[in-house]
Amino acid sequence: MQDYKSICNLKSSSVEFTIHIKSTSNMKTIVALTVLVGLATTYAYSTEHDDLDIAAIVADKNELQKFIDCFTEKAPCTKLTQDFKSKLPEVVREACEKCNPTQKKKLKIFLDGLNENFPEEYNALKKQFDPTGKLFEALDAALSESSCELNMKCILLLPILMAVVAAETYSTENDNLDIEAVVRDLPTLISFLDCFNDKKPCDEVQADFKNDMPEAFENACAKCTAAQKHIFKRFLEECEKKAPEDLKALKKKYDPDSKHYAKLVAAISKS
Incomplete structure (x- = not known):
């Protein structure tokens, strides 16, 4: 996955909104929204009474x-x-x-x-x-x-904020993974597990999922797309049936205190 950086500015006489979006190879999208007030205009009056009704x-x-x-x-x-x-x-x-x-x-x-x-x-x-x-x-x-300017800023900022929300999910690059093919073939399933459990080197697809694994466990897949939740669900279901000892090692590695796994399973259960 190539790194990229995009910057979007919305400027006016009194406010500049800047969106910085950076995608990294670990499938995480980092979004920073900076609202810089008063860049072009210097406000001279005290704000002491700005909350006056x-x-x-x-x-x-x-x-x-x-x-x-x-x-x-x-x-x-x-x-x-x-x-x-x-x-x-x-x-x-x-x-x-x-x-x-x-x-x-x-x-x-x-x-x-x-x-x-x-x-x-x-x-x-x-x-x-x-x-x-x-x-x-x-x-x-x-x-x-x-x-009028304030209303227009709100209108213009809305799609930018929507983009920020959308960016708070993992990269969708591997959302088209054929998870049924993975879980149907035991050597392939074990290959994923060995990657996740540090038993063997990972290929590019496996590495992408592995990089998000700690946070996905901790936050109950909160940043997962619907496709990623389904992939995770089917992966864990089949690991339970076909490789329970490897799954036990996976849970010990990413949830050593047994605080997160139940919440994770509940979060992806309907995917």
Whole structure:
């Protein structure tokens, strides 16, 4: 089996997703998913309030009023409302360029709620921070675009994640092994057992299965494909009948404490 390495990148203005897939000759596929946030954009604002339930604030007019009164200097600010007020001029001026995706989403919810529940105060706020009327338009466009980008990233990432899940199985190179031919011929069956039990050198096919044997025992064939489970099932069934002593040696080698074999057999029993 030849080694290969493939790299798939999904980039945007704020997020890069990288998939590294490497297949090795021991039939294992190693998959690393790295999500690198903020490679192209530097987020400048603190994430201290990123977990704030902004929807609950918008739904409570009394709480929303506290923000309005602070922003318009009609009442003293709390620490929370002051934190937002101090950033608001720059956020409006730069169309939330330094906001992270969570902050953009929450700001959109806040502004939409403010416009819906307090339209007069919302317009007054726009005049206060954007007397020309151009900045809020750009801000609204940036926040809407951010929402669309996040949805598109989810759509684009889905097949990549599906590929990651698929890669968490052993190589299917030998899934077409004629297991019935193997178990029907005793010398061939013993040849596999001798390979697995370190009694003789392995051929290429036997080596592939042997390399996965320890993990397959330990994890009850969790990474096996349906075909591999069937192969394993028929192999163990016929070993039980035709080579019980060799099977006993196999279990002692790969499950010395007798913790895994019963679970393995149960896992592949219906394959």
